[in-house]
Amino acid sequence: MKLEKYYVPEKAELKLDGKVYELPVMVGEEGEKAIDISRLRSMTGCITLDYGYMNTGSCASAITYLDGDKGILSYRGYSIEDLAEKCTFVEVAYLLVHGALPTETELKGFSGMLNKYSLLHEDMVHFFDRFPPGSPPMSILSSMVNALAVFYPDMISNPIENIDKMSARLISKVRTIAAFSYKKAMGQPLVYPRHDYSYCANFLNMMFHSSVDPYEVNPIVVDALNKLLILHGDHEQNCSTSTVRLVGSAHVNLYASISAGISALWGPLHGGANQAVIEMLERIHLEGGNYRKYIEKAKDANDPFRLVGFGHRVYKNHDPRARIIKKACDDVLQALKIEDPLLDLAKEIEEVALTDSYFVERRLYPNVDFYSGIIYKAIGIPTDMFTVMFALGRLPGWIAHWKEMWDDDNWKIGRPRQIYVGPVARPFVPMEERSL
Ligand code: SDX
Numbered sequence: 001m002k003l004e005k006y007y008v009p010e011k012a013e014l015k016l017d018g019k020v021y022e023l024p025v026m027v028g029e030e031g032e033k034a035i036d037i038s039r040l041r042s043m044t045g046c047i048t049l050d051y052g053y054m055n056t057g058s059c060a061s062a063i064t065y066l067d068g069d070k071g072i073l074s075y076r077g078y079s080i081e082d083l084a085e086k087c088t089f090v091e092v093a094y095l096l097v098h099g100a101l102p103t104e105t106e107l108k109g110f111s112g113m114l115n116k117y118s119l120l121h122e123d124m125v126h127f128f129d130r131f132p133p134g135s136p137p138m139s140i141l142s143s144m145v146n147a148l149a150v151f152y153p154d155m156i157s158n159p160i161e162n163i164d165k166m167s168a169r170l171i172s173k174v175r176t177i178a179a180f181s182y183k184k185a186m187g188q189p190l191v192y193p194r195h196d197y198s199y200c201a202n203f204l205n206m207m208f209h210s211s212v213d214p215y216e217v218n219p220i221v222v223d224a225l226n227k228l229l230i231l232h233g234d235h236e237q238n239c240s241t242s243t244v245r246l247v248g249s250a251h252v253n254l255y256a257s258i259s260a261g262i263s264a265l266w267g268p269l270h271g272g273a274n275q276a277v278i279e280m281l282e283r284i285h286l287e288g289g290n291y292r293k294y295i296e297k298a299k300d301a302n303d304p305f306r307l308v309g310f311g312h313r314v315y316k317n318h319d320p321r322a323r324i325i326k327k328a329c330d331d332v333l334q335a336l337k338i339e340d341p342l343l344d345l346a347k348e349i350e351e352v353a354l355t356d357s358y359f360v361e362r363r364l365y366p367n368v369d370f371y372s373g374i375i376y377k378a379i380g381i382p383t384d385m386f387t388v389m390f391a392l393g394r395l396p397g398w399i400a401h402w403k404e405m406w407d408d409d410n411w412k413i414g415r416p417r418q419i420y421v422g423p424v425a426r427p428f429v430p431m432e433e434r435s436l
Contacts, residue, residue, distance in 0.1 A: 001408045003060055007036075016044055030065050047417040054313070058242060059408070063096060063400050064234045068314035073321065075234055076100070084324050089229040090114065090199045093396035096234055097167050097403065111199075113168035118193035118202070120176055121151045128184040137181050137388045138266040144177045145170070146259035156253040160406055166254050167399045174395055175199065178388045179206035185382075200225040203392075208380060220335040221379050227328055228372060231321040232390050234397025236314075240264040240271065244398045245405050246414040254402055261398045262391050268308070271369075271390040277309035278373035278383050281342040289341075291349045299358040309346075309370030310353060316363035325371040332375050343374045 003026070011022040012035045021043050024036040034057050041047055050056045066073045073080040076095050083092050087101075094102040094110050102110060124147060131140055149156060152169065159166065176193060183190050183206075191206045201217045204225065209215035235241065243264035248257040265271035284291050298307035312319060329343055350366050353359045369390075376386050405411050 001060060001062070001404075001410060003410065006060070014040075014044070016046065019044075026060075028060070030067065041417075047419070049419055052313075053237075053242075058237055058245065058414070059405070060410070061236065061401065061404060062099070063404060064236045064397070066236055066314060068312070068316050071315060071317040071320050071323075073235070080231065080320055081324065083233075084227050084230050087226075087230060088198070088200075089226045089233075089393070092230045092233050093167075093171055096396040096400040097163075110168065113165070114172040114199060115193070115195050117165075117169040117172040118176055120173060120180070124148075124151055125180065125190070128180055131181075131184070133185070135181075135185075136266075137178070137185070137385050138262060138272075138391070140181045141174070141177060141388055141391060142259045142262040142266075144181075145174060145262060146256055148173065149253050149255040152255075156255075159254060160403070163254075163399075163403050167396070167403075170254070170258060170399060171395055172199075174392060175203045176206065178385065178392060179203055181388075182207055182382065182385060198222065200229070204379070218336075220332060224328055224332045224375055225379065228325070228375060228389065229393035231324060231368065231372075232393025234394065234400065238270070238313075239267070240394065241398055241401050244402050248402045248405055249411065249414040251413075254399065257402050258395065258398055261394075265391055265394065266387060271387045271394070273308050273367070273369035274373045274376070274386040274390060275383050277346075277369050278342065278377060278386065280308050281345050281373075285341055285345055289345060291345060292352065295349065295353060295356065299356070307349070307353065307359075307364075310359065310366055311362070311364040312367045315365060315367065318365050319367045321368040322366040322370055325368065325375065326366070329371050329374045329378075332378055336378055338378050340374060340378065342377070343371075346371060346374065 006026040006028060008025050008027050010025050012025055014021040014023060021040075023040065026034045026036055028034070037048060048056070062076070064073070064075050065077075075083060075092065076099055078095065078101070083095075087095075090111060091102060091107060094107065098106075124144065127144060127147065128140075148170070152166075154162075172193075180190050188210055191209045193202050193206060197205055197217070200222045204217060204221060205215050237245075240261040244257045244261035247260040248254070252260075268276045280294070284294055287293075294305065295307065297303045297305040298310075326347075332338075333340055333343060350370070354365070359365075372390075373383070373386050376389055377383070381389060
């Protein structure tokens with residue numbers, strides 16, 4: 001990735017220890033500015049400190065752009081609104097990984113690979129027999145994805161040469177792992193992938209079909225699932241994607257890097273929020289719907305409760321994905337003739353929160369997780385698999401970032417610095433002199 005053209009004549013000046021240092025300034029394709037501090041320590045002897053990397057860029061990337069103030073999100077230059085409306089998830093997965101929307105031929109080839117790689121090695125299928133009942137689906141997913149490196153070691157030696165195969169293998173097998181883990185949890189026979197079903201139809205069939213209760217694929221549900229997976233496709237340097245990059249930067253194989261990303265996504269502050277939102281709404285509903293009590297709890301600095309599904313590190317305006325999902329909620333529930341009181345409750349909470357000074361001052365809006373669970377629930381996905389669905393959608397984005405990093409000649413192993421605040425120069429204390 002050649003970055004020279006993004007440097008501008010303007011310099012940033014840093015005054016320190018009576019000296020003035022000049023630091024290069026970059027401007028990205030959408031006008032975002034960065035001060036390049038890659039030589040800061042060699043010039044000044046100083047490092048920067050930035051908890052949570054709130055002001056720190058880890059890389060230049062050509063995959064996703066988001067503008068938190070304007071509520072804009074695009075993948076490879078295409079708006080999320082266009083992609084969610086006009087594409088299938090497989091097309092968007094191809095776009096994220098390869099950088100361009102596929103031609104008919106390319107799409108046919110990619111779909112063919114997804115079909116070819118949709119089975120799991122039968123020895124891997126036996127792993128499901130050993131996970132105890134009630135095992136968290138995200139733990140199973142992370143373990144099984146890591147185990148792919150055991151069953152497909154050939155892909156590890158020349159990662160970039162095999163990236164197309166590894167991408168298709170992962171995108172297809174993760175879907176199978178998710179569905180198999182559900183069937184095992186239900187104590188039902190596994191349903192294997194079909195060559196004549198699309199990506200989303202296959203997943204739904206593997207999840208909900210059984211020999212005594214055949215599953216009829218509903219195009220409305222397939223469309224809703226495509227949309228949800230597309231909307232979760234990528235989101236620049238979020239926690240789990242940064243995890244995939246950091247782990248991958250040590251030359252770790254793609255499967256293990258993705259497994260680490262799945263673990264990061266599991267957190268309730270990150271991808272685990274979609275499950276926590278439904279659990280929060282169900283609790284409020286069970287208590288009689290008094291959501292104002294929970295809004296007050298969320299505002300109380302002494303109360304650890306947060307209004308899950310609200311707030312975002314980058315979006316200080318509406319999350320464009322939440323807007324699309326909220327509309328899709330109405331469409332899907334109406335089409336499926338489902339009345340879900342949790343949707344009405346969510347809308348009431350949003351309406352009240354968006355006029356409350358606490359949320360307005362902190363620019364807290366519904367994020368991607370606030371409404372997504374309503375649709376997953378309507379489709380029949382169990383709550384403890386909502387974050388697995390997030391991972392299914394985010395997988396192409398993780399792969400795209402891992403590949404971009406491998407291809408980037410600016411890449412270095414990730415190794416942040418620190419400021420030390422511990423004890424200094426302590427004389428050694430022999431065991432006999434150590435008091436309790
Ligand atoms: C995702 O990064 C990504 O792109 C992530 C993601 C993706 O696609 O990958 O978009 C997916 O992770 C969405 C976020 C899902 N998480 C939640 O919904 C959990 C609830 N939200 C919060 O925990 C919080 O908003 C975060 C974690 C999302 C963002 O936290 P930040 O940026 O570190 O902000 P902060 O915690 O410093 O909050 C700033 C202020 C604080 O108040 P003050 O100390 O200034 O008084 O806002 C308050 C916070 O207390 N605040 C909330 C709140 N979120 C922030 N108060 C109540 N409820 C909330 N949800």
